[in-house]
Amino acid sequence: MSNPIVEMAGIHKWYGDFHVLKNLNLVVDPGEKIVVCGPSGSGKSTAIRVINRLEEHQRGTLKVDGVTVDETLKDIDGFRARIGMVFQQFNLFPHMTVMENCTFAPMWLKGLSQAEAEARAIALLERVRIADQAMKFPGQLSGGQQQRAAIARALCMEPMLLLFDEPTSALDPEMVREVLDVMVELAASGITMICVTHEMGFARQVADRIVFMDQGEIVEISPPDVFFSQPRSARAATFLAQLVRS
Amino acid sequence: MTDRFFLREAAEPVLPAPRTTVGAAGWLRTNLFFSGWGALVTVIAVALAVAIFLPLVDWAIIQAHWTGETRAACLDAEGKKAFGACWAFIEVRFSTLMYGFYPVDERWRVNLFAGLTLAALVLPSLLSGLGRIWGTRFLALAVLFPLGWLLLHGGVLGLPMVETSKWGGLMLTLIIAGSGMVCSFPLGILLALGRRSELPVIRTASIVFIEVVRGVPLVTVLFMASVMLPLFLPNGVTIDKLMRAIVGVSLFTAAYVAEVMRGGLQAIPKGQYEAAQAIGLSYWRQMRLVILPQAMRIVIPGILNTYIGLLKDTTLVAVIGLVDLIGIIAAATADPAWLGFATEGYVFVGLLFWVLCYGMSRYGLRLEYTLAKATRR
Numbered sequence A: 001m002s003n004p005i006v007e008m009a010g011i012h013k014w015y016g017d018f019h020v021l022k023n024l025n026l027v028v029d030p031g032e033k034i035v036v037c038g039p040s041g042s043g044k045s046t047a048i049r050v051i052n053r054l055e056e057h058q059r060g061t062l063k064v065d066g067v068t069v070d071e072t073l074k075d076i077d078g079f080r081a082r083i084g085m086v087f088q089q090f091n092l093f094p095h096m097t098v099m100e101n102c103t104f105a106p107m108w109l110k111g112l113s114q115a116e117a118e119a120r121a122i123a124l125l126e127r128v129r130i131a132d133q134a135m136k137f138p139g140q141l142s143g144g145q146q147q148r149a150a151i152a153r154a155l156c157m158e159p160m161l162l163l164f165d166e167p168t169s170a171l172d173p174e175m176v177r178e179v180l181d182v183m184v185e186l187a188a189s190g191i192t193m194i195c196v197t198h199e200m201g202f203a204r205q206v207a208d209r210i211v212f213m214d215q216g217e218i219v220e221i222s223p224p225d226v227f228f229s230q231p232r233s234a235r236a237a238t239f240l241a242q243l244v245r246s
Numbered sequence B: 001m002t003d004r005f006f007l008r009e010a011a012e013p014v015l016p017a018p019r020t021t022v023g024a025a026g027w028l029r030t031n032l033f034f035s036g037w038g039a040l041v042t043v044i045a046v047a048l049a050v051a052i053f054l055p056l057v058d059w060a061i062i063q064a065h066w067t068g069e070t071r072a073a074c075l076d077a078e079g080k081k082a083f084g085a086c087w088a089f090i091e092v093r094f095s096t097l098m099y100g101f102y103p104v105d106e107r108w109r110v111n112l113f114a115g116l117t118l119a120a121l122v123l124p125s126l127l128s129g130l131g132r133i134w135g136t137r138f139l140a141l142a143v144l145f146p147l148g149w150l151l152l153h154g155g156v157l158g159l160p161m162v163e164t165s166k167w168g169g170l171m172l173t174l175i176i177a178g179s180g181m182v183c184s185f186p187l188g189i190l191l192a193l194g195r196r197s198e199l200p201v202i203r204t205a206s207i208v209f210i211e212v213v214r215g216v217p218l219v220t221v222l223f224m225a226s227v228m229l230p231l232f233l234p235n236g237v238t239i240d241k242l243m244r245a246i247v248g249v250s251l252f253t254a255a256y257v258a259e260v261m262r263g264g265l266q267a268i269p270k271g272q273y274e275a276a277q278a279i280g281l282s283y284w285r286q287m288r289l290v291i292l293p294q295a296m297r298i299v300i301p302g303i304l305n306t307y308i309g310l311l312k313d314t315t316l317v318a319v320i321g322l323v324d325l326i327g328i329i330a331a332a333t334a335d336p337a338w339l340g341f342a343t344e345g346y347v348f349v350g351l352l353f354w355v356l357c358y359g360m361s362r363y364g365l366r367l368e369y370t371l372a373k374a375t376r377r
Ligand SMILES: Nc1ncnc2c1ncn2[C@@H]1O[C@H](COP(=O)(O)OP(=O)(O)OP(=O)(O)O)[C@@H](O)[C@H]1O
Pocket: A015, A018, A020, A038, A039, A040, A041, A042, A043, A044, A045, A046, A047
C-alpha cells in the first residue's frame, strides 16, 4: 500500500466566529478520484482550497504527499506548484495567449526551455482538443474552450494531484459535455483527482468515492453506487432528491 | 391584418439603410441649425470665435515681428512698442531657453541624450514584439537616465565637467520631469503593493508615506528637500541641488502614482491572484508576471494624468533657485535690453508646455492601444 496523497485529520476552520469546516477527516490514496458534493455554502470550496493552502486551517493536521501543510511549511510556492487547480471561473491570464498561459509557469518554475515548454503545452492542448486555439487570447475563446485551456495549464506543471472547484458551473449547458469528456479521459490516466461538482453523471462514471458535505461537516463518504441508490444519510437523500427535481 | 400563426414562404428582401441627412446642407441642418435657438447659438458662437480668433492671428502671425537682433526690431516709427508679437525676442533667447547656460561647445551632449531618450521611447513601439513587454520602455529609460547624468555632468571619460548650476531652460525642465517619472514609477508601484501588504509594518509605512506626501504642496516638498535634507546629512556630505529637487519631485509623484496603481490593482479579479498563487508563483512573480501587466493597462490614463501634472509642476523648482523654462523667461523679460516683451515670453513657454503635454497624451493613447492589442479580454 503506497502512502496516501492527502491525509486530513480533524481539520477545523473558522471565518471570524463562523465555523466553516468542522472536523474533516479524509484520506485520499494515489490515483483515487474523489467527488465532493453538497448544498451551496456547505464548505466544499473552502475544504479543497485548504488542501493547497489557498485557505489556512486552524486546527487539525493536513498532510499532502507526506508533507505537513501548516504555517511551518517553508516552500509554500514549490508545494503549490505540485498541485493543479481548476477554478469555476477558469481564471486564465487574459494578457497571455493560451500557449503562454500553459508555458510560462513551467518556464519560470521548472526551468524548461521555451521549446520544451511549448512541446509539452501542445501535447496537452491536443489532449484537451484546443491545440488549434493555442495562439488566441482567452477572451477570444468560448467558456468550454477556456476551461479546457485552464485544465491544460494545470497539467503543464505535471501535478501529482488535481483539484477542481465546480469546473462546469459557469458554463452554458452545451459546453458542459466537452469539459466533462476531457475530465473523464483525465481520470482514466490515473492521476489523483478531487473534484467539487454537481455533475452526478460524471460522479457516477469516474468517482471512487463520493464525499457529501453539509454545514461544514462531512456527512457521508460512500461509493457512488451506494450514494446514488441508497444514500446512508437522510441529508444526502434530501440533497439528491432536490437535485433530481431541479 | 396579421395572422396569429405564420410560416415564411419567401425570403425577406435585403433593403439599403435609409439616408437621413444628405450633403453639407443636411449636415448643417442637423448639427448647427436644428432649431431657432440652435441657429442663434451657432451664430453667437461663430461670432465670438471670430472676434477672438482674428485679432489673435493678427497679433501672433500677420503683424508679428519675426526677425531682428535687438528690441528695435519690434518698435514702431516713434520708438514705441508696435502691435504684433515680437518673436525676434524669442529667437534671440532661443538657445538659452533650450539649454540654459550649458556651454555652447558641449551642447551636443544634451542633444545626444535627448535623441537616445526619444529612441528608447519610440523604438519599442516600432519593433513589434518588444512592444508587448510593458517594461521595455521603462527599463531602457531606467538605464539611460543614470548614464545621461554622467554624459551631461561630465568629469569622466575626458568629458569636461558641466556643473548642474549651468543647466537650465527646457533641458532642465525635461530632466527634472523625466527623472521624476522614471524614479516615481517603481517607487509608486512598491508603495501601492505595500499599501495592500498583509504585513502591518509595511502597510502602515506605505499609508503614512502616501498620505503625508499627498497632504502637502509640492512647493513644501521641494523646500524641504532643498533646505532640510542637507541638515540630516553627515557633515561634509553634500547632494547636488538638482539631485535634491529630483528626489523631492520623485517622492511627491510616487505618492500619486501609488494611488493610481492601487486603483488598478483593485480592479484585477481575486481569481487572478488565486490562479497565480495556485500555480506556485512566489509573491513577486505573481505581481510581475500576472497582476501588474494587467493593472498597467488600466492605470495608463491615470499615470499619464499624474505625469502631465508633474511636468507642469516642475515650474515650481524656481523657488529653490533652479532656472527652468520659467526661470529663463523671467530673467529674459527682466533684461533692460528687451523690456516689455513678457507676453511673448510666456505665450511661447505656454505653447511649449502645451506641445509637450499634448505629445505625452498622444503617446499615452498609443501605449494604451498597443497594450489593448496585447491583452484582449
Ligand atoms: N472569506 C470568507 N469570509 C467569511 N465567510 C466565508 C468566506 N468564504 C466563504 N465563507 C462562508 O463559508 C461558507 C462555505 O463557503 P464555501 O464557498 O466553501 O461553500 P461551497 O460549499 O463551496 O458553496 P458553493 O456551492 O456555493 O460554492 C459559506 O457560508 C460562505 O458564506
